[in-house]
Amino acid sequence: MKRDHPIRWSNLYLLLVFIVLYLPIIYLIIYSFNAGDTMDRITGFSWRHYLTLFADTRMISIVLNTVIIAVLSALLATIIGTFGALGIDQLKKRSLQNGILSLNNVLMVSPDVIIGASFLIFFTFLGVKLGFGSVLLSHIAFSVPIVVLMVLPKIKDMSQTMIDAAYDLGATKWQTLTRVILPAITPGIFAGYFMAFTYSLDDFAVTFFVTGNGFSTLSVEIYSRARQGIDLEVNALSTLMFLVSLLLVGGYYLLNRYNEKKKIHRAKASQEVDDA
Amino acid sequence: MKKLTLIITAILIFCGVLFGINHELNAKTSADGQRVLNIYNWGDYIDPALIKKFEHQTGYHVVYETFDSNEAMLTKIKQGGTSYDLAVPSDYTVQRMRKAHLLVKLDKRRLPLLKNIDQRFMNLTFDPGNDYSVPYFWGTLGIVYNDQMVKASQVQHWSQLWNPQFKNQIMLTDSARDMLAIALIPLGYSVNTTNKTQLDQAAKRLDQLAPNTKAVVADEIKMYMEQDEAAVAVTYSGEAAEMMANNTHLHYVVPSEGSNMWFDNWVIPKTAKHRKAAYAFLNFMLEPKNAAQNAEYIGYSTPNKAAMKDLPASVRNDAQFYPSRETVTHLQVYKDLPLKTIGDYNDLFLEFKMFKK
Amino acid sequence: MKSKTAYLTPYFLWIALFVIAPMALILYQSFFSITGHFTFGNYEQYLSSGVYLKMTVNSIWYAFIITVLALLVSYPTAYLINHLKNKQLWLLLIILPTWINLLLKTYAFIGLFSQNGSINDFLRFVGLGSHQILFTDASFIFVATYIEIPFMILPIFNALDELNPSLVNASRDLGASAWQTFRRVIFPLTMPGVKAGVQAVFIPSLSLFMITRLIGGNRVITLGTAIEEHFLVTQNWGMGSTIGVILILAMFVVMFLTRDRKNKGGQIR
Numbered sequence: 001m002k003r004d005h006p007i008r009w010s011n012l013y014l015l016l017v018f019i020v021l022y023l024p025i026i027y028l029i030i031y032s033f034n035a036g037d038t039m040d041r042i043t044g045f046s047w048r049h050y051l052t053l054f055a056d057t058r059m060i061s062i063v064l065n066t067v068i069i070a071v072l073s074a075l076l077a078t079i080i081g082t083f084g085a086l087g088i089d090q091l092k093k094r095s096l097q098n099g100i101l102s103l104n105n106v107l108m109v110s111p112d113v114i115i116g117a118s119f120l121i122f123f124t125f126l127g128v129k130l131g132f133g134s135v136l137l138s139h140i141a142f143s144v145p146i147v148v149l150m151v152l153p154k155i156k157d158m159s160q161t162m163i164d165a166a167y168d169l170g171a172t173k174w175q176t177l178t179r180v181i182l183p184a185i186t187p188g189i190f191a192g193y194f195m196a197f198t199y200s201l202d203d204f205a206v207t208f209f210v211t212g213n214g215f216s217t218l219s220v221e222i223y224s225r226a227r228q229g230i231d232l233e234v235n236a237l238s239t240l241m242f243l244v245s246l247l248l249v250g251g252y253y254l255l256n257r258y259n260e261k262k263k264i265h266r267a268k269a270s271q272e273v274d275d276a
Numbered sequence: 277m278k279k280l281t282l283i284i285t286a287i288l289i290f291c292g293v294l295f296g297i298n299h300e301l302n303a304k305t306s307a308d309g310q311r312v313l314n315i316y317n318w319g320d321y322i323d324p325a326l327i328k329k330f331e332h333q334t335g336y337h338v339v340y341e342t343f344d345s346n347e348a349m350l351t352k353i354k355q356g357g358t359s360y361d362l363a364v365p366s367d368y369t370v371q372r373m374r375k376a377h378l379l380v381k382l383d384k385r386r387l388p389l390l391k392n393i394d395q396r397f398m399n400l401t402f403d404p405g406n407d408y409s410v411p412y413f414w415g416t417l418g419i420v421y422n423d424q425m426v427k428a429s430q431v432q433h434w435s436q437l438w439n440p441q442f443k444n445q446i447m448l449t450d451s452a453r454d455m456l457a458i459a460l461i462p463l464g465y466s467v468n469t470t471n472k473t474q475l476d477q478a479a480k481r482l483d484q485l486a487p488n489t490k491a492v493v494a495d496e497i498k499m500y501m502e503q504d505e506a507a508v509a510v511t512y513s514g515e516a517a518e519m520m521a522n523n524t525h526l527h528y529v530v531p532s533e534g535s536n537m538w539f540d541n542w543v544i545p546k547t548a549k550h551r552k553a554a555y556a557f558l559n560f561m562l563e564p565k566n567a568a569q570n571a572e573y574i575g576y577s578t579p580n581k582a583a584m585k586d587l588p589a590s591v592r593n594d595a596q597f598y599p600s601r602e603t604v605t606h607l608q609v610y611k612d613l614p615l616k617t618i619g620d621y622n623d624l625f626l627e628f629k630m631f632k633k
Numbered sequence: 634m635k636s637k638t639a640y641l642t643p644y645f646l647w648i649a650l651f652v653i654a655p656m657a658l659i660l661y662q663s664f665f666s667i668t669g670h671f672t673f674g675n676y677e678q679y680l681s682s683g684v685y686l687k688m689t690v691n692s693i694w695y696a697f698i699i700t701v702l703a704l705l706v707s708y709p710t711a712y713l714i715n716h717l718k719n720k721q722l723w724l725l726l727i728i729l730p731t732w733i734n735l736l737l738k739t740y741a742f743i744g745l746f747s748q749n750g751s752i753n754d755f756l757r758f759v760g761l762g763s764h765q766i767l768f769t770d771a772s773f774i775f776v777a778t779y780i781e782i783p784f785m786i787l788p789i790f791n792a793l794d795e796l797n798p799s800l801v802n803a804s805r806d807l808g809a810s811a812w813q814t815f816r817r818v819i820f821p822l823t824m825p826g827v828k829a830g831v832q833a834v835f836i837p838s839l840s841l842f843m844i845t846r847l848i849g850g851n852r853v854i855t856l857g858t859a860i861e862e863h864f865l866v867t868q869n870w871g872m873g874s875t876i877g878v879i880l881i882l883a884m885f886v887v888m889f890l891t892r893d894r895k896n897k898g899g900q901i902r
Contacts, residue, residue, distance in 0.1 A: 013709060013710075014714070017706065021779075021782070023741075024730075024738045024741035024742055025730055025733055027751070028738070028741050037522065038502060038522050039499070039741075040499070040503045040744065057301055058340070060301060064294050064298040064301070067294060071287055071290060072291050079643075080647055081644070083641060083643065084645075084647070086640070087641040087644060087645075098888065098889070098892050101888060102884070102885050102888045102889075103652050104652075105836065105884055105888060106656055106881055107652060110880065111840040111842065111857045111860045111880070113865065114655075114659060115655065118654075118655035120351070120352070120355050120357070121355065121658060124356055129357070141650075142651075144644070144651075146833065149832060150787070150788060150829070153788065153791065153826055156825060186279070186280070187791055188791055191788070191791055197732075198728065201732050201734075204735075204736075209348075209351070209352065212352070212357055212358025213314075214314065214339035214341055216341060216342070219734060219736075220342070224320075224343060224344045225319035226319070226736065229495070229498050229499070230736075230737070231320070234737060238737055242729075242732070242733060245729055245732055246729065252725070253719065253725075345866075347866055350868075351865075451866075452867075490850065491852065493847065496743065496846075496847055499740065499743060500747070500767075503744075503748065504749055505748050615667045615869075618867055619667045622867040622869070626854070629852075630684055630688065
């Protein structure tokens with residue numbers, strides 16, 4: 001194949017990108033096994049930070065909170081954002097579209113501290129009890145724009161003819177949406193979901209302001225610990241979370257492959273039926 | 277669509293399971309729903325074993341929430357929305373909260389163990405008569421140096437920091453008042469000055485420190501100094517103690533001409549709902565044994581005189597963290613300044629940070 | 634008409650509650666001085682003091698460099714991943730590092746870059762001697778780009794994924810070189826993805842904070858740092874909000890510049 005040559009160079013490039021992306025994470029993981037207490041030199045191997053972590057029920061509970069918030073807020077933000085993107089696309093006037101998109105992006109440009117402070121004022125004004133609910137609402141709020149940004153290009157790329165064809169064939173609005181539009185933009189929806197999930201996991205400033213009544217997330221906990229110096233227990237935790245995510249990603253991939261195989265199988269089978 | 281519905285269902289089930297586990301976890305620790313105590317403290321600023329002990333002794337369930345700066349905590353308490361029974365502001369923040377009527381006046385009859393606190397640390401300007409606050413930890417602002425790069429005699433006074441030999445060698449703490457203080461003190465001015473001419477003079481002097489300044493950082497200063505990134509740092513005694521525990525080449529100096537003395541204090545916010553529990557906890561933390569245990573865990577200086585005898589002699593007699601009476605008389609405590617002046621301090625400090633050499 | 638608005642309700646509700654309301658609040662607050670009096674002083678101070686203008690120019694400049702670098706690294710990466718066999722898997726592996734807490738990753742970078750860190754150890758080992766890496770513009774830009782890269786790769790990857798391969802084949806069949814095909818066909822068709830990426834990177838880069846202090850040692854001061862300070866340290870919410878308003882205006886400008894210029898008639902749809 002003539003593709004052989006450039007591909008090898010490109011593999012090297014990709015390898016480099018991946019090495020850089022994972023470098024700090026590998027660093028963190030190595031130090032999670034450090035017998036010492038700091039991240040500057042390794043004094044020996046030890047499981048001790050993992051044992052501390054498992055004994056720390058407060059930390060484990062915080063991790064669960066964090067994951068619940070991230071998974072759930074990303075889901076709701078994706079739903080709202082996807083429909084929002086569909087709506088924006090349907091607007092006739094280009095200037096109106098751009099106007100709404102600008103509003104959409106306000107939360108992305110506003111520094112977290114401003115968002116957090118104004119949400120706090122807003123929630124206390126409405127009398128919302130601070131805690132799980134207010135954190136969830138805020139995370140949904142700041143994740144919606146990224147979903148719209150991820151989904152909208154997909155919608156724009158979708159050919160109108162396909163939709164028109166669906167209508168011509170007598171499909172209802174709902175059918176067109178679920179059978180034609182949504183499948184076509186699914187990659188965008190997934191991308192949006194993952195980005196929303198990422199935003200939620202990473203957020204500190206907004207969560208800090210709107211949380212209360214003992215509810216805490218991992219970022220808030222880690223930042224608050226910075227004054228005393230971050231424990232390697234947190235490294236141990238990150239290592240575990242990283243491994244779990246890796247497993248999930250691997251599992252997702254295997255499941256996908258299995259499904260695809262089944263699909264091909266089924267397609268073949270139905271073809272045979274047709275032939276008969 | 278089928279795929280999407282499937283995934284949504286899977287996510288919801290996953291959340292449900294996590295909720296269940298979380299509930300189980302919390303159920304184990306909070307068997308008694310009513311008797312709770314909400315504490316709002318700096319992250320990792322108490323020995324967790326003491327919280328367990330308190331829960332065990334009294335049957336209260338402690339809900340522990342954390343913050344990372346005085347101002348952020350103040351904002352949350354001011355806005356309400358969540359009620360804390362105890363919080364830990366620093367000196368000038370106590371004064372500000374008191375002025376804003378955010379604190380409950382302490383009933384001294386319910387704090388019999390308050391007598392354990394050293395009289396030197398009571399009745400200070402930020403809270404006359406300790407009507408609203410109980411000292412928790414105290415410390416100073418000073419100079420940390422690495423003996424591999426600097427001789428002790430070179431960093432005994434603030435003015436020595438301006439010595440050209442320290443070019444690009446000094447780490448400063450990202451705090452407007454503290455950094456202006458190190459310029460104000462050698463000029464002989466108060467660290468609480470509201471005089472604009474004095475401030476401008478100090479800011480000018482601070483700008484001259486720019487060539488020597490390697491970086492202006494916050495909590496990370498510990499990590500940098502432990503890793504020998506810089507020769508000299510200006511930081512708080514608490515931070516210094518942590519660094520020195522991890523790097524034996526580091527030493528801490530409180531310049532004899534004067535410095536800042538800071539306090540972190542327990543207060544009861546107005547919104548507190550479990551005052552009885554709060555008093556129980558304050559008395560518990562004032563017990564000499566507990567105070568000593570906590571001081572050993574945190575590594576900061578305790579104001580609890582009765583607890584001193586329970587501390588190892590090496591800690592108790594360490595002049596770096598329990599300085600002589602003579603030095604202490606030169607230390608100044610921050611007062612809450614008029615908002616306008618705080619704005620001036622911050623603008624001048626921002627200009628210093630933007631000041632390119 | 635009714636069904637059209639029904640599914641839009643949550644989105645517009647979101648815009649009203651979480652965008653317009655906070656924006657109004659910020660605008661309102663930007664007209665108050667630190668002592669709580671109504672004033673235009675904050676804007677006056679912003680426009681007249683060299684400090685803030687210099688800071689604005691700095692922020693824009695750094696955000697620009699970060700965006701360009703992120704784009705230069707991300708486009709080839711997205712392109713190559715798109716040609717791999719299990720591309721979705723590789724894409725997930727690009728996103729995965731972002732799930733580790735940012736502060737922790739920054740600490741890891743400090744460990745790598747410090748005087749006695751792994752990189753300087755390596756430099757000393759190969760005889761190049763140790764260098765000051767932390768607190769330089771280069772290290773700040775490197776880490777900021779590192780953080781933003783996944784946010785740039787994802788939209789570009791999506792655009793490439795959507796690209797109809799027959800268009801590329803057609804171009805090649807018509808005798809266009811690989812470079813011509815890329816410049817005339819692939820790149821223009823993936824423009825929406827690039828724009829989404831630029832928006833997702835440039836705008837947040839204007840308000841970076843934390844790493845300006847941790848990695849940049851506060852030698853790089855962005856608008857985000859200033860806002861952070863005004864809200865949390867000075868408690869001068871008025872000035873903080875003023876800078877916030879300016880950032881939002883900057884965002885509108887960026888949106889305007891990267892807007893869809895094609896008018897409807899020119900499109901295939």
